[in-house]
Amino acid sequence: MRTRAEELAVQCGARLEISGIAVSDLERKRSGHVPADLLTTDAMELVRRPSTDIVVELIGGMEPAGRLVRTALEEKKPVVTANKALLASFEGVELRTLAMRQGVDLLYEASVAGAIPLVRALRESLTGERIHRVMGIVNGTTNYILNRMSEQGSDFDTALSEAQAKGFAERDPTADIEGHDAAAKAAILAGVAFGFDVASPDVMREGITAVSRVDIDFAQQLGYSIKPLAVIERTGDDALSVRVHPSLVHRSHPLAGVRDAFNAVFIEGEAAGELMLYGQGAGGLPSASAVVGDLIDAVRNWSAGTTAPSAIRRPARLLPVSEVRARYCVSLEVADRPGVLAAVSTVFADHDVSIRALEQAGHDTGARLLLVTHFAREGDVQATLQELDDLEVVRRIGAVLRIVGDRE
């Protein structure tokens, strides 16, 4: 039987040799056998070294990773990276352009949804496909939290503590629960699936911290599950809406069944129809699997003097957030007295937001009003909310959740 290294050599068409490994601390104890003479603290020298043919960047963050990747591409050395922050930045857009201009691979399967072969599926299998929409659970932490809240009846803080105890959430959970992590992945997916240059700051972003048990109960009554979604949607020939927010998906939708910290991305294409890719979105081994897949690709392409296909690049024309249309589920804490309902519904009507379903529930110090709208413009809904906030009878505006997965 062949060893794994020999199999890899056959798969790559070339024997791989590690030129060097740049680390920040030479003395740190490492598991496994890492020959000391491969280690260096001078990452730039390693990238520039003539014997280095391919660069794998697993540092993360903006610098020095950005500088190293740029140098590698300038020297026409293919780069495999898992660096979502870098790729989703404006600099990431420039690096992709540079890679294309240099005719060299910049591969980043591990940057979105771990081992799920998502980037490759979009870049290669679906390259002839006109994609309408991509909806993804791309952050496992927030899926875990919302799943615990739905299935165990936990409140947000308890679910977050559990996620931290299980190692699904960082001690500082901001990047996950405020949607920054998902926004970076949405920006990368917009590029891969639609060929648009989008960076994180372009993505409309809403965290999951406003979601309460009451919202979840109401959603469940209506037949919906609450999921942390990144939505990238074609809104015209050259226009796109890219956003990240807690969303309601109908329980019959495949995304509704994605539990725990799993990731899944649902793709709607003109010819391919509905596709979903599901798997572990994080963790050392799944990410390593994606990196190795890319590395084999990079070696094969490099040997053949070719590169992986990349989406045709278009200037990004993003739909203003106010123009996005969806159905909404709105939760309001109101005074418990006659006339409140009339006052509230008048505000909705004044802004052309039509109410589809409504429920009033008891509450300690007042009442809670839960409403589902027909399809409405985000701008109109926001104007409605602003005016509601000024109403004396409205004590607090709770979660505003978009229903996703159905068509207007």
Added chain:
Amino acid sequence: MRTRAEELAVQCGARLEISGIAVSDLERKRSGHVPADLLTTDAMELVRRPSTDIVVELIGGMEPAGRLVRTALEEKKPVVTANKALLASFEGVELRTLAMRQGVDLLYEASVAGAIPLVRALRESLTGERIHRVMGIVNGTTNYILNRMSEQGSDFDTALSEAQAKGFAERDPTADIEGHDAAAKAAILAGVAFGFDVASPDVMREGITAVSRVDIDFAQQLGYSIKPLAVIERTGDDALSVRVHPSLVHRSHPLAGVRDAFNAVFIEGEAAGELMLYGQGAGGLPSASAVVGDLIDAVRNWSAGTTAPSAIRRPARLLPVSEVRARYCVSLEVADRPGVLAAVSTVFADHDVSIRALEQAGHDTGARLLLVTHFAREGDVQATLQELDDLEVVRRIGAVLRIVGDRE
């Protein structure tokens, strides 16, 4: 904005021109604009024509498709095909060998699970991955039938008629309900995921016709869904078990939620962990999407003088069916009198098959006994069934369903 043809040209790195289209009837009315001078009835001449660089075979069946594909490969012309019957035959194994020897692409994403980018994911993204098991709902017709039986309480014949009325099942449904279609796909997947040369006749195959409403009710009580699965499982370093049969999967398993005529393939890898790819497994447009993806690949590789990676080929060592281990759910119609249970359990015990759960249900003319075993050898279970069949108190042996998705 670019036309789709122009986009395709950019994606391929070359402008595609249709050299000719071989048809069986020149006069047949065709939808869309098909220039008459492209049509020919001489497929072999078209394949051999010097101006033909790449061949797309969408005839299906063994001959003349096999001869045409062989000729193309002998002339070093890449072939894109959706022909699962051919690929899963012994001739298919030879054709794959021929393609490798000739250094020319033989691409067949459309042959398994329609537009789901499964073949590419296994061949490219997971090429560095040690895969433990692949479990797939690869036949939409049988998934639809079992789903209707589970959710609507239909009996088998009603569900089959509905599937036929909806166009999910052929007028002669044998290939689907007897598992021939799934067995061909299992053989192809064994090659792509594990590098084993397996042909349809090597696959253990059981249809879904023996499944009754009672079996489904019992399974549901135990928390299982019934699914038509193809299972390809590593049983040793160089050994594989390849089989197709109705299976019980726990309702928390992602495969349990795959409804209607959708396909899904669940992959368990050493590093990648659990992955699932979901989508439409059949239909003209999804299949066309897969063919176009492959075609773009073929053109790109052909221009670069390279080929798509293929799994390392190993001689197939298939685990004899009698050695497969699983948990079983067995349904027996028995006489309704004392001592039956003792007689039946003695037979199980005599063959080392340990019973985990048991239920007795009323029945028109006797009683029905439903049993779940612990992990047991298929050979032992079959011996048990044979002896049960000889027992005077056992009137009929109903479904024997394997529980899949858990580990021993």
